[in-house]
Amino acid sequence: MQLKPLARSLAVALSIVVIAGCSSTGGTQDGDSYGSQDGSSTGMGAGTSGAGTGGQYGSTTGSGSGAGQQADSRIPEVRTIYFDYDRDTIKSEYESAVMAHARYLRANPNAQVVLHGHTDERGTREYNMALGERRARAVQRFLNIQGVSNSQMSVVSYGEERPAASGQTESAYSQNRRVVFNY
Amino acid sequence: MQILSKVWLFCALLFISSAASAQLTIEITRGSDQALPIGVVPFAGNEGMSEDIAQIVQDDLERSGLFDPLERSAMFEKPSQADDVEFGTWRSLDVRYLVVGRAQQTGNGYQLQFDLMDISGQRRMIGETVTANANDLRGAAHYISDQIFEAITDIRGAFSTSIAYITAQGLGDNMQFGLYVADADGRNSQQVLTSDQPIMSPAWSPDGRKLAYVSFESERPAIYIQDVATGQRVQATSFDGINGAPSWSPDGRRIAMSLSKDGQPEIYIMDITNRSVERITNSNSIDTEPAWSPDGRSLLFTSDRSGGPQIYQHTLGSGETKRLTFTGNYNARARYSPDGDQIFLVHRSSRGYQVARQDLDGGRLVVLSDSTRDESPSVAPNGTMVIFATQQGNNGVLSAVSADGRSSFRLPAAQGDVRDPAWSPFLN
Numbered sequence: 001m002q003l004k005p006l007a008r009s010l011a012v013a014l015s016i017v018v019i020a021g022c023s024s025t026g027g028t029q030d031g032d033s034y035g036s037q038d039g040s041s042t043g044m045g046a047g048t049s050g051a052g053t054g055g056q057y058g059s060t061t062g063s064g065s066g067a068g069q070q071a072d073s074r075i076p077e078v079r080t081i082y083f084d085y086d087r088d089t090i091k092s093e094y095e096s097a098v099m100a101h102a103r104y105l106r107a108n109p110n111a112q113v114v115l116h117g118h119t120d121e122r123g124t125r126e127y128n129m130a131l132g133e134r135r136a137r138a139v140q141r142f143l144n145i146q147g148v149s150n151s152q153m154s155v156v157s158y159g160e161e162r163p164a165a166s167g168q169t170e171s172a173y174s175q176n177r178r179v180v181f182n183y
Numbered sequence: 184m185q186i187l188s189k190v191w192l193f194c195a196l197l198f199i200s201s202a203a204s205a206q207l208t209i210e211i212t213r214g215s216d217q218a219l220p221i222g223v224v225p226f227a228g229n230e231g232m233s234e235d236i237a238q239i240v241q242d243d244l245e246r247s248g249l250f251d252p253l254e255r256s257a258m259f260e261k262p263s264q265a266d267d268v269e270f271g272t273w274r275s276l277d278v279r280y281l282v283v284g285r286a287q288q289t290g291n292g293y294q295l296q297f298d299l300m301d302i303s304g305q306r307r308m309i310g311e312t313v314t315a316n317a318n319d320l321r322g323a324a325h326y327i328s329d330q331i332f333e334a335i336t337d338i339r340g341a342f343s344t345s346i347a348y349i350t351a352q353g354l355g356d357n358m359q360f361g362l363y364v365a366d367a368d369g370r371n372s373q374q375v376l377t378s379d380q381p382i383m384s385p386a387w388s389p390d391g392r393k394l395a396y397v398s399f400e401s402e403r404p405a406i407y408i409q410d411v412a413t414g415q416r417v418q419a420t421s422f423d424g425i426n427g428a429p430s431w432s433p434d435g436r437r438i439a440m441s442l443s444k445d446g447q448p449e450i451y452i453m454d455i456t457n458r459s460v461e462r463i464t465n466s467n468s469i470d471t472e473p474a475w476s477p478d479g480r481s482l483l484f485t486s487d488r489s490g491g492p493q494i495y496q497h498t499l500g501s502g503e504t505k506r507l508t509f510t511g512n513y514n515a516r517a518r519y520s521p522d523g524d525q526i527f528l529v530h531r532s533s534r535g536y537q538v539a540r541q542d543l544d545g546g547r548l549v550v551l552s553d554s555t556r557d558e559s560p561s562v563a564p565n566g567t568m569v570i571f572a573t574q575q576g577n578n579g580v581l582s583a584v585s586a587d588g589r590s591s592f593r594l595p596a597a598q599g600d601v602r603d604p605a606w607s608p609f610l611n
Contacts, residue, residue, distance in 0.1 A: 122536065122556070123492075123529075123531075123536070123558075124515040124529050125558070125559065126427050126441060126471045126516065127469065127471055127485055127492055127515050127516070129425055129441075129448075129471070130425065130443070130448045130471050131469075133425055133443055133448070134469075156399075156403045157404075157424075161351075162381065163354060163355070164354065165354070166354055167577060168556070168574070
């Protein structure tokens, strides 16, 4: 399924509404940054800068979004996206990364991705298992709205069980709140 | 089918190892000012034995928080039987109770004889001769502790019980997880299972023989049931999505769990014999962490149907569901006390996550622990202590607090994280 640019940005907006509607807290911060995307004709968020989650992700995000259609034969390089505390909203800075996966999966209908949802260590383990699943499913819904078949995607939540960073700092927590694309 | 189960058995046996790499030690962190002074005199004939019986009994009693043992250095008499006890001597040391005993070697073990003396009442309360194998002296000592504890407090002792717990080391894709069972004092740890994928949420069957737990060894979560003694195990569930938070019914026939196969995580009850599952909750929210009431009639669970996680009680049969917690915006993973009158749960306060207690007849919530990342409370079968996971430096350790919050102890491990403790039921 190929969407025209306008239809695609409508789909982005729609997916944002769906995801925001499913978020238990539904705050304003993420909604505002999505709002700034509405005027963009591409909806790719190419100009978005990494807002405080560390330069290493910001730079790869930038190159991924500029790669265009030629990259559709390769699995996108950015395979981890990060989330705010207690949120399952896809932040605008990772939208282009998720869109790149959507393009790849549409272009390669035989490709399969397992979306691994993770949380930071705060809170109880089984409840965090549910929150990790909520994050991974938010990405799955987003990809599905972008035209990726659900048969190409599955979701596994690891909750807080597989932290990427150790320690009880906000920096460690922010690296652990993530969804990883596993092909 | 038979071949398959033999393969299972073989694999499970491979997992069992007596290598005690996750040995836990005890640190008393808070003593109660209302603890009863007691003296436990070293047993006559204990020299040359592999375990110090009186020391094990003394440590058990102190850990309960209800006793304040007299230092050995303060004992200038060392009686070993009731007739030799000079009540005046011990009264002058402000001791209310005294334990004396003696050990005698028999064929391939020992006979341990003990007497419990009431110093102020100037009488012998109980006494018994215990036969012990040489390799189970600690078990015999815990049995003696149980008898003494019950004689004085009228509460059944829980020193001869076990705890299951999870260990973890490493980060990200390079992690090692272990499921262990140890004595209630952290000693004699035995590895039940090891995996490079997460293991979590161990839950004891009511007869204390089996553990249900979640393992990601197939690269997604599934619930397994394993016989602790033989290592034999079966995969009980492998539904799409979350297979989590197993909790046995008191009759041992069913397991309540959280499954997300139909969307959001919901509470289900599985019949262990035929593996059928019945859906219990129906909400467009997270429902997880079920816990069966001791009378088998209701389930506690965590739900975020009101926004944040709170504890709800579902009455089986009628389906009536009632919210129980209203203090604060995060209350999760509740467990009933053995009498069913109270719940223990994780509560988030301005200081972080703590273990708390709440009476079910409309009582207020009382915070019991004092750290900032306490979780996974599990209640001793006699209801006197709650074991939970906490943080010490950068390591996860186990800690326990008395149900009244007056005393606590910690069980640090030599290395790695220890978490997700589950206190066994009575085992004898």
